[in-house]
Amino acid sequence: MEAKSKKSGATRLCCLCNLRRPVLKRPKTLQQICRECFYEVFEEEIHQVIVQNRLFKSGERVAIGASGGKDSTVLAYVLSELNRRHNYGLDLFLLSIDEGITGYRDDSLETVKRNEVQYGLPLQIVSYKDLYGWTMDDIVKMIGLKNNCTFCGVFRRQALDRGAALLKVDKLVTGHNADDIAETVLLNILRGDIARLSRCTSITTGEDGPIPRCKPFKYTYEKEIVMYAYFKKLDYFSTECIYSPNAYRGFAREFIKDLERLRPRAILDIIKSGEDFRIATTTKMPEQGTCERCGYISSQKWCKACVLLEGLNRGLPKMGIGRPRGVNGDHKKETKKPGPAVKSIESKQCGSLDF
Amino acid sequence: MACNSTGCESGCYDREKDNGSKIVEDAVVTQESVCVKCKCNEPMTFGDGGSEDGRFCAECFRNNVFGKFRLAVTSHAMITPSDNVLVAFSGGSSSRVALQFVHELQIKALKNYEASRDRSLAVFGVGVAFVDETAAFPALSTEMIDAIEWIRSTVSSLSPPAKGLHVVPIESVFGSDSLDPRDRLVKLLDSVPDDTGKEDLLLHLKMLCLQKVASENGYNRLVVGSCTSRIASHVLTATVKGRGYSLSADIQHVDARWKVPIVLPLRDCVRQEITRLCLLDGLKTVELACRSQSGINDLVSSFVALLQEENPSRECTIVRTAAKLTPFYFNKIPETDDSNVPMATQRRLKRFNLKYDGSMTTEAFCPICNGPQNISDSSELDYFEEGQESDALYAACCSSCRFQILPQDGSSREQFGSFLPDHMISQVKHQKVNSQAYLREKIKDCLLLDDEEVV
Numbered sequence: 001m002e003a004k005s006k007k008s009g010a011t012r013l014c015c016l017c018n019l020r021r022p023v024l025k026r027p028k029t030l031q032q033i034c035r036e037c038f039y040e041v042f043e044e045e046i047h048q049v050i051v052q053n054r055l056f057k058s059g060e061r062v063a064i065g066a067s068g069g070k071d072s073t074v075l076a077y078v079l080s081e082l083n084r085r086h087n088y089g090l091d092l093f094l095l096s097i098d099e100g101i102t103g104y105r106d107d108s109l110e111t112v113k114r115n116e117v118q119y120g121l122p123l124q125i126v127s128y129k130d131l132y133g134w135t136m137d138d139i140v141k142m143i144g145l146k147n148n149c150t151f152c153g154v155f156r157r158q159a160l161d162r163g164a165a166l167l168k169v170d171k172l173v174t175g176h177n178a179d180d181i182a183e184t185v186l187l188n189i190l191r192g193d194i195a196r197l198s199r200c201t202s203i204t205t206g207e208d209g210p211i212p213r214c215k216p217f218k219y220t221y222e223k224e225i226v227m228y229a230y231f232k233k234l235d236y237f238s239t240e241c242i243y244s245p246n247a248y249r250g251f252a253r254e255f256i257k258d259l260e261r262l263r264p265r266a267i268l269d270i271i272k273s274g275e276d277f278r279i280a281t282t283t284k285m286p287e288q289g290t291c292e293r294c295g296y297i298s299s300q301k302w303c304k305a306c307v308l309l310e311g312l313n314r315g316l317p318k319m320g321i322g323r324p325r326g327v328n329g330d331h332k333k334e335t336k337k338p339g340p341a342v343k344s345i346e347s348k349q350c351g352s353l354d355f
Numbered sequence: 356m357a358c359n360s361t362g363c364e365s366g367c368y369d370r371e372k373d374n375g376s377k378i379v380e381d382a383v384v385t386q387e388s389v390c391v392k393c394k395c396n397e398p399m400t401f402g403d404g405g406s407e408d409g410r411f412c413a414e415c416f417r418n419n420v421f422g423k424f425r426l427a428v429t430s431h432a433m434i435t436p437s438d439n440v441l442v443a444f445s446g447g448s449s450s451r452v453a454l455q456f457v458h459e460l461q462i463k464a465l466k467n468y469e470a471s472r473d474r475s476l477a478v479f480g481v482g483v484a485f486v487d488e489t490a491a492f493p494a495l496s497t498e499m500i501d502a503i504e505w506i507r508s509t510v511s512s513l514s515p516p517a518k519g520l521h522v523v524p525i526e527s528v529f530g531s532d533s534l535d536p537r538d539r540l541v542k543l544l545d546s547v548p549d550d551t552g553k554e555d556l557l558l559h560l561k562m563l564c565l566q567k568v569a570s571e572n573g574y575n576r577l578v579v580g581s582c583t584s585r586i587a588s589h590v591l592t593a594t595v596k597g598r599g600y601s602l603s604a605d606i607q608h609v610d611a612r613w614k615v616p617i618v619l620p621l622r623d624c625v626r627q628e629i630t631r632l633c634l635l636d637g638l639k640t641v642e643l644a645c646r647s648q649s650g651i652n653d654l655v656s657s658f659v660a661l662l663q664e665e666n667p668s669r670e671c672t673i674v675r676t677a678a679k680l681t682p683f684y685f686n687k688i689p690e691t692d693d694s695n696v697p698m699a700t701q702r703r704l705k706r707f708n709l710k711y712d713g714s715m716t717t718e719a720f721c722p723i724c725n726g727p728q729n730i731s732d733s734s735e736l737d738y739f740e741e742g743q744e745s746d747a748l749y750a751a752c753c754s755s756c757r758f759q760i761l762p763q764d765g766s767s768r769e770q771f772g773s774f775l776p777d778h779m780i781s782q783v784k785h786q787k788v789n790s791q792a793y794l795r796e797k798i799k800d801c802l803l804l805d806d807e808e809v810v
Binding site for chain 1: 549551590591593594595596597598599600602603650651654658661662665669672673675676677679680681729754755758
C-alpha cells in the first residue's frame, strides 16, 4: 500500500502542504511529508484524541508516568505543549518509579531529572525499595529471569497509584502507544484472558479505583513517537530493560513488527478489533474489594502485590505465579483498615496508605 | 488432549504436563507401555515430534477423534436423518477426514435403517464438492487433472452408500450466462490492489461457489472440515484485519447466515490429530500449491506455528478465548416446524438453542465477505480517510473489505463492481432497500406525503 510516489525526486513535494521538500515517510500512512507537517499532524491527532475522548477537565492535576524513555518523554513534551496551545488548564507533574535496576533505571532517572528542568514540570520519584523493601535487582537475584516482569508490573501499578496520591493528582497519564495496546490485545487472546481483553482497549481505566488513568497515545504509532523525538532532538533514554528479553510479550512484538511492514494500518486494525469484540458485559468485571493486608484495591482477599511480596519474604518465589491455588478466592468485601497516615513510606509490607 | 493453564505466561506449569516432544527414532517406546486410556493395548508412536506421542493405542486414538466429531454433530444437530449433506472437499487432510467420518456416520445410519422394522429414520444423503481454482492459478492446470482424477476415484471408493461428486470450476460463481467467466475472474482478481485482499476475495468466491452447488443440487447442509488449528489462525487474521466484530460469527460450529448452513464438525480437533489419523488409517491427501507466500494470512500461519513450538496447546487456547465471544443469532441451525424433520431432532434443536439469547437483531452483512456489521461501522468515517464516497458498494462493505479488496478510486471501483458475481451485487441493493424500508416503517404514521421510495 505505497502512497503514490513520483519517480523523480526533484519535483516531489510534501503531500500535505505542497510547499516544502518531504524528509520522511509517515509510518502510519506512508505519506511523504516535511518535518513541519509531521509535527503538525502528530500533535493534532493527539489533540483530537484528547478532545474526542474527553480525557481531561480544566483545572485537573495530572501526573505523567515518566520513565525517561521515549514514550514518556514525548508525552511530557507534547502534553505540556498542547496544554499551552489549546488551554487545557491542566497542572502537570512528572511521576517516576525507581524499580532499583542498576545500569538501567538509575540512568533513565537522570533523564527524567533533566526533563524536570527542561519542561519545567515538578518531579516525584517513588521507589520499590521504599515501598516494598525490595529492588528488582534483589528480586531477580532471587527468582531469576522468568516471571520477573510479572513482579515488576504488579509493583509498578501500585507504586504509580501511591505516587499519584502523594502528588494529590486527579489523573495519571501513561505513554502506552498503539503498538503496546495492539500487543496487549494479541497477548490476551493468546493467553485466554477474556476479561482483560474487554478492558485493555479502553483509553481510560480505573475510573472506579484510586486514580483514573488514560493513554493519550492510544492511536499513536511507536515508530512515529521515535521519529518525533528524533527530529525534535528530545532527550530520552533508549535502552531496553536489561531484565526483559524473556517476556512472552516479545512474541507479539516481533509479530507486530512484521505485520507493520506488510500493512501499517494493521496496528490500528488490531485495536479496532479489540474494541469491537463481542464480549458479554457479565464477563467483564471481577468483584472489586480491598486487600486485607494493605487496603489497596483488589478483587481477591489479598492484592497481587501483597501475595507476591509475601512470597518473596518467605523465600517462596513461585507464590502468586501461575494458577491460583489455595484460599485466595474469597470475595468478601472488607472495610479498609484505617492505617496511620504515613508520611514516609517504609516497611517490608505493602504500606497501608489511605486512599 | 489437555489444554493447559492460561494464567501462567511463562509456561512453567506446561512443561510437566505435555509437550513430550522427544523424537523417537525407532517405533519402540516411551514411558508408558500400555495405552493410558484402555490400559491394555500397546500405544502408537507417530514419531512426528508432536505432543502426546506414544500414549494412546491406535483404537483409543481413533475413537477419541471420531468421538469429538460425533459429539459436535449430535449436539449441534448438524446432520439429521432428513438432511442432504454436501461435503466441501479440498483434497487436504482435514476435509479428507471430514469426508471419511461423514461416510462412516452414513454407513451406520444405513445399517440401522436396514435393520429396523419400520424404517422410520431415513438415511441422510451425502455429496462431495470440489472447487477447481485453475482459473485463478493457471500454473496448476496439469496438477489439477491428476488431482481431480484422484478425487473421483476416492469418492467412488466411499460407497455404498454412493455419493454424488460435483467438480466445479471457480468461475462458475458468475453463473452460466456470463460471457467468458474465466476472463472475468482474472480481471476481477487483478483489480484488487492488495495481495491479502486478493486471497481473501478468492476465499469468498469459493464459498459462494460451494453455496451455489449446494442449493442447485438440493443439499441443505454444507460440511466444511475446518479444524481447531485453522480456526486459531482465522482468529488472529480476523483480529489483525480489524474484523473483531464479525469474528464470533465465523468460528462457531454452525454458521446459518448462508442459504445452505455451514457446519464445522471437526472444529474441536487439532491438525496434529488429523494428520496422525490420516497416517494411521492410510487416508491419502493431495495438497495443491494454491497459496501465495507473501500476505498477512501466511504471516499469521507462521506465527501460530512458532507459538505452537513454544507451547503445543496454544491453538486450543486461542480458540477457547475466541469461543467466549458472543455468537450471533444465526450461529445455530434454525428451528423448523417442517414435518419431515424427526421430532427427536426438533426437540434437540429447541434444547440446544436455548443457550443463545433470543435477540434477533437484524444485522447488515457486507456483500463481499458476508460479515455482520457493527451499526456504527457503516456510518463512521475511518480514522484517516479523506472523503466520503457515495457509491453503494463502498457504503455497503465492511471497513476491512473497503481497505483490502475494493480499489481505491471511484472509476476502478465501478469497474470492479461490474466484475463481481451478481449475488454479491444484489446483496448491496438488498441492504440499501432494506434499511430505508425499515426506517420508513417506523415513521410512516408521521409522513404527510405518500412518496414512493425510489430505489
